[in-house]
Amino acid sequence: MTDAIAVPLARAQTLAAGAATVAVVGAGLVALGALAGGSAPLVTALRTQEVTLDLKGMAAFASAIGVFTLLALPGLLLAGALLDLSKVLDDFGKGQVFTLTASAHLRKAGEGALWALAFKVVATPTIVSWITHEGRGVIWKIEAFDIGLIAFAAAIVVLGRVLEAAAQIKSDNDQIV
Secondary structure, eight states, rough: HHHHHHHHHHHHHHHHHHHHHHHHHHHHHHHHHHHHTTTTHHHHHTTTOOSSSSHHHHHHHHHHHHHHHHHHHHHHHHHHHHHHHHHHHHHHTTTOSOHHHHHHHOOOHHHHHHHHIIIIIIHHHHHHHHHSSSSOOOOOOEEEHHHHHHHHHHHHHHHHHOOOOOOHHHHHHHOOO
16 A cells, blocks of 8 residues: 555544544433423423322322423433444444445444434424323424525435445455455
């Protein structure tokens, strides 16, 4: 391998290894933020003493737990996607670019981000409104930024699929040679 290729490749591997660490730290921070942000209904139910030892209080507690889980879920799904992305970056840092494992993790990272967005935009607002009896039907809470993230995550899924095809072609060629 020539120096013209080796130097940029080594730099890219170093950057990928550092980015893997950033992705893991980011996943932890996103998960903590999701848990903290989703805890407001649970704290409110406990503070206002809606939670009691009778049937009505237990129903209020179950409702608060459900809302907490739904509010935290998009962030937890995004944290999982970041962990998948960290695995890809870790593989890239080791020089394993055209592998089925790396490409599968890249695709899974994109899919995880799409699931997180689906819950953030539609599922969480709709189900929370059903639980809290605030509304009926399907509720969409989508912004232009969300549409951009959906397009970005979909592109990551496609890149994962392309990388999977390239890895399969490389694997087939390696077996022939």
